[in-house]
Amino acid sequence: MHAASRDALSHSFVSLDAIVGDDVAAAATTGTELFEVVELLDGNRQLRVALADQAADAESRTRLVDDVFGGKVAGTTLDAVKAAAGRTWSTPRQFRTGLVAIGRRAIFRAAKAEDQLGQVEDELFQLARLLEREPRLTQLLSDATVDGDRRRSLAASVLYGKVSKYTEALVLQVVGRPEHGPVDDVDALVAEAAEFSGREVAHVVSAGELDDRQRQALAEKLGRVYGRDISVHTQVDESLLGGATVKVGDERIDGSLRGRLNRLRAQMV
Structure with missing residues (x-):
């Protein structure tokens, strides 16, 4: 602007x-x-x-x-x-x-x-990850030849009974009038929800599931690094072999075993 x-x-x-x-x-x-x-x-x-x-x-x-x-x-x-x-x-x-x-x-x-903002933020994050895994659904929701009402109807059928009314309202708005693509638009909502609470989003991909204690410890560590409160959202990718990758804003930190092995192979070439 x-x-x-x-x-x-x-x-x-x-x-x-x-x-x-x-x-x-x-x-x-x-x-x-x-x-x-x-x-x-x-x-x-x-x-x-x-x-x-x-x-x-x-x-x-x-x-x-x-x-x-x-x-x-x-x-x-x-x-x-x-x-x-x-x-x-x-x-x-x-x-x-x-x-x-x-x-x-x-x-x-x-x-x-209603003390649901954290839930809304998490639901939006999980939806964005679902869209990444379901390219056919993402394509349908971004099809410019389909009018906004039909795209919203499809999104509503996917979301029905699975998310809060606030999450649904936000998603139906971006699906009806997309700015970029479904994944990017929903991820933007995640960032806005976090910002409203005075936090920034950290997208963490780990080789195994992180428990609440580990997520809290990671949020505190990242908060010290970036000098602001961090909202940690996680997903599992076993192909990382171990460790995790962390994305905050435009910065990506690769602490995975797969990443270390790839860097080692590059050095040996």
């Missing part, structure tokens, strides 16, 4: 937090309805441009929000959209992106208020 949009988003986050507070129902409703607002804007370029028109004053833009959405969404959703429309965004596209981010934040707030 450009500087103006980053500032607008920051202020919109503050407004959202004040609007929904710790009210679980209000936060959940606001998040899901903001995603619906984005769907409408995606199909109406003229309205999207008008709501982010820098030539129009803030009062005119918020009045337009009232005219279009008043009585059609909850009061908290209306207030959140008005707060965003009243800010200056660099482009209509970034305004749209901002509304998605605000909607996600509302969902994260609802999950946190």
Whole structure:
């Protein structure tokens, strides 16, 4: 995002937090309805441009929000959209992106208020790993020739009864309007969920299952290395032979036996 949009988003986050507070129902409703607002804007370029028109004053833009959405969404959703429309965004596209981010934040707030944010983060991580193992499903969910509603319906059938309502709402949003691909988009949600709790994600692949004590010890060690709280998510890959690989942000540390053997072979060539 450009500087103006980053500032607008920051202020919109503050407004959202004040609007929904710790009210679980209000936060959940606001998040899901903001995603619906984005769907409408995606199909109406003229309205999207008008709501982010820098030539129009803030009062005119918020009045337009009232005219279009008043009585059609909850009061908290209306207030959140008005707060965003009243800010200056660099482009209509970034305004749209901002509304998605605000909607996600509302969902994260609802999950946190119900003490489910950690569960949501883990469910998202596990779903991303499932998509990596199931290329056919990933292909179907990213097929641009299939409309968003059908992709969401497929995702809903996969998720039904297996994840929380918050995880489902977040995933259906990214499946309906993908930014990159299903795996990358869901992994981005994992990172956002962790960031909302003030943490960064560590993706750990180990040769064997790590128990709670080992995960906690690893989180503490990585926290000291990176100077911030770390959220550890693990998966097992027996082909590593021993040890583990750790990915934090763009940095990858290979401490696996397979990695050491590969490096040794390279040195002997």
